[in-house]
Amino acid sequence: MTKDECKQLVIEIIADIAPDEDLSNLKPDVRLRDQLQLDSMDFLDIVMELRKRHGIEVPESDYMKLASLDSCAEYLTPKFEAIAGKK
Amino acid sequence: MKIGPHYDVVIIGAGMSGLAAGIRLAHFGRRVALFERHNAPGGLNGFYSIGGRKYDVGLHAVTNFVPPGVKGTPLGKLLRQLRIDREELGLCPQTGSRIAFGPRGETSLRFTNDFAVLEAGVADRFPREIDGFRRLAAFVRTQDAVSFDAPVGSARELVREHVRDSLLEEMIFCPLFYYGSSRERDMDVGQFKIMFRALFLEGLARPFEGVRQVIRVLTEKYREAGGERHMRCGVARIAARDGRAAALVLDDGTETTADHVLSSIGSAETLALCDPSLPAATPVPTVAPSKRLSFVEAIRVLSAQPAALGLGTETIIFFNDSDQFSYARPDAQVDLRSGVICLPNNFQFGERQLPEGLLRVTALADHGRWAGLPGERYQVDKRRWFEELTAVACRFLPAADPAALQAATVATDMFTPCTVERFTGHLEGAVYGAPLKNPTGRTHLANLYLCGTDQGLLGIVGSMLSGISMANLHILEPAARGRTLA
Numbered sequence: 001m002t003k004d005e006c007k008q009l010v011i012e013i014i015a016d017i018a019p020d021e022d023l024s025n026l027k028p029d030v031r032l033r034d035q036l037q038l039d040s041m042d043f044l045d046i047v048m049e050l051r052k053r054h055g056i057e058v059p060e061s062d063y064m065k066l067a068s069l070d071s072c073a074e075y076l077t078p079k080f081e082a083i084a085g086k087k
Numbered sequence: 088m089k090i091g092p093h094y095d096v097v098i099i100g101a102g103m104s105g106l107a108a109g110i111r112l113a114h115f116g117r118r119v120a121l122f123e124r125h126n127a128p129g130g131l132n133g134f135y136s137i138g139g140r141k142y143d144v145g146l147h148a149v150t151n152f153v154p155p156g157v158k159g160t161p162l163g164k165l166l167r168q169l170r171i172d173r174e175e176l177g178l179c180p181q182t183g184s185r186i187a188f189g190p191r192g193e194t195s196l197r198f199t200n201d202f203a204v205l206e207a208g209v210a211d212r213f214p215r216e217i218d219g220f221r222r223l224a225a226f227v228r229t230q231d232a233v234s235f236d237a238p239v240g241s242a243r244e245l246v247r248e249h250v251r252d253s254l255l256e257e258m259i260f261c262p263l264f265y266y267g268s269s270r271e272r273d274m275d276v277g278q279f280k281i282m283f284r285a286l287f288l289e290g291l292a293r294p295f296e297g298v299r300q301v302i303r304v305l306t307e308k309y310r311e312a313g314g315e316r317h318m319r320c321g322v323a324r325i326a327a328r329d330g331r332a333a334a335l336v337l338d339d340g341t342e343t344t345a346d347h348v349l350s351s352i353g354s355a356e357t358l359a360l361c362d363p364s365l366p367a368a369t370p371v372p373t374v375a376p377s378k379r380l381s382f383v384e385a386i387r388v389l390s391a392q393p394a395a396l397g398l399g400t401e402t403i404i405f406f407n408d409s410d411q412f413s414y415a416r417p418d419a420q421v422d423l424r425s426g427v428i429c430l431p432n433n434f435q436f437g438e439r440q441l442p443e444g445l446l447r448v449t450a451l452a453d454h455g456r457w458a459g460l461p462g463e464r465y466q467v468d469k470r471r472w473f474e475e476l477t478a479v480a481c482r483f484l485p486a487a488d489p490a491a492l493q494a495a496t497v498a499t500d501m502f503t504p505c506t507v508e509r510f511t512g513h514l515e516g517a518v519y520g521a522p523l524k525n526p527t528g529r530t531h532l533a534n535l536y537l538c539g540t541d542q543g544l545l546g547i548v549g550s551m552l553s554g555i556s557m558a559n560l561h562i563l564e565p566a567a568r569g570r571t572l573a
Contacts, residue, residue: 019167019172020156020158020166037163041559042167044559044563044564044567048114052116060567060568
């Protein structure tokens with residue numbers, strides 16, 4: 001999986017959680033919270049969807065690594081690959 | 088005794104708050120069961136069928152309506168957290184509403200989903216108050232729209248800081264009380280801010296099919312998420328042990344257990360389920376700031392659209408027949424001095440229109456004067472007040488022709504505080520629950536929490552947000568922090 005593919009999966013999750021947001025011009029290096037109206041509960045929802053859809057666990061101590069799309073890709077891509085490797 | 092399964096969470100009551108909490112928890116993979124004593128979901132915002140017609144109870148309009156694209160609102164938060172697409176609710180905005188004071192509503196303020204209309208009305212009728220009114224609105228706008236730990240305090244005092252004319256003060260409060268105050272004569276500051284935003288800054292709308300459409304969306308989401316729902320089966324008793332809700336005895340005698348219990352049936356109603364012989368119960372405040380409030384509602388089904396019968400094209404009319412407004416439990420079966428007229432046909436349904444006309448008239452009522460009446464007397468009183476309520480409504484609908492209205496009436500129904508109590512279990516038919524709220528939802532038992540009316544968020548959007556907030560606060564967030572006690 002490439003980092004861009006990883007970002008796309010995160011965007012898909014955000015699109016379902018926040019259908020009222022325009023996600024077409026998200027800047028990958030800017031905090032999601034600064035571009036979108038997401039509160040801490042919304043991040044909990046992103047974590048929940050990652051687990052439900054992709055079997056990825058994100059412990060609370062790592063939530064800050066989901067701050068921007070770039071940091072999401074950095075943190076999640078190895079996790080996606082680890083899971084793909086198990087299959 | 089039959090032993091039922093163990094659940095992560097049991098929710099008591101399938102009203103708006105219980106269903107919303109259930110969806111939230113089931114989304115997060117919790118094993119959830121909802122127990123509801125009545126045969127239909129909805130609770131205080133339910134519906135019933137008589138003679139092949141379905142009647143909404145509770146809901147006149149969905150408050151907090153904002154058009155698509157408006158961000159940071161309670162409705163938006165609700166849709167997000169329950170994964171509801173706006174289209175599913177099919178909300179149609181109001182045409183316009185009115186606050187009408189005086190014997191025939193001589194002093195009126197119109198309001199629509201555009202706040203500027205109300206502002207212009209205040210500027211016109213109360214020119215010396217407009218600056219204060221704008222300051223009040225600006226203050227409410229700066230407040231967090233979705234916070235639920237709102238401070239308790241007098242909304243009267245807050246409004247009087249900005250508005251000096253007592254008539255305007257009463258006119259502002261009238262719709263807010265009727266659509267969401269469990270307290271007599273005043274409301275908590277937090278509740279005021281929620282209701283002012285819900286009615287005036289945001290607005291009113293209705294799904295074409297009324298409350299059934301909301302309930303259907305909620306029950307389907309809940310089922311799809313994997314939640315269990317048991318109807319005609321309430322929780323009869325909560326067995327407490329070591330300061331926790333250890334087991335639940337259902338109406339059918341089954342005993343079931345859960346890590347967490349979320350009760351939407353009211354604070355006193357929930358405590359009554361807990362075994363009183365156990366020492367776990369901490370004292371609960373018994374001095375309520377006011378009596379419990381309930382309503383009667385007279386419903387007329389008409390063979391024509393309301394506008395064709397002179398009832399006008401407005402959606403809701405909040406009326407009061409003098410400058411003095413008393414929002415309190417009346418010293419009579421019904422208080423005819425003030426109330427709410429709802430014309431459900433008068434929403435912007437587009438090409439469609441409800442097949443029959445509807446006129447609903449709601450007023451304050453005293454539960455004590457309805458309870459315990461012999462069956463025949465109860466029916467006679469209902470018929471008498473039904474006619475009185477219609478007559479009052481006609482005074483505030485200038486072109487109404489009572490004779491034509493009577494001739495066009497094809498069905499009628501009426502509910503009283505006893506009806507509300509019987510079908511929802513809320514003591515004394517208290518439509519907005521106990522006067523004293525419990526914003527954190529915590530109880531004397533560590534794993535038993537309240538949601539719904541007695542937690543404190545009111546209105547239809549508020550009730551759902553109450554369920555969501557309590558599920559988040561007590562169950563999902565602690566679990567995410569990895570220190571759940573369950």
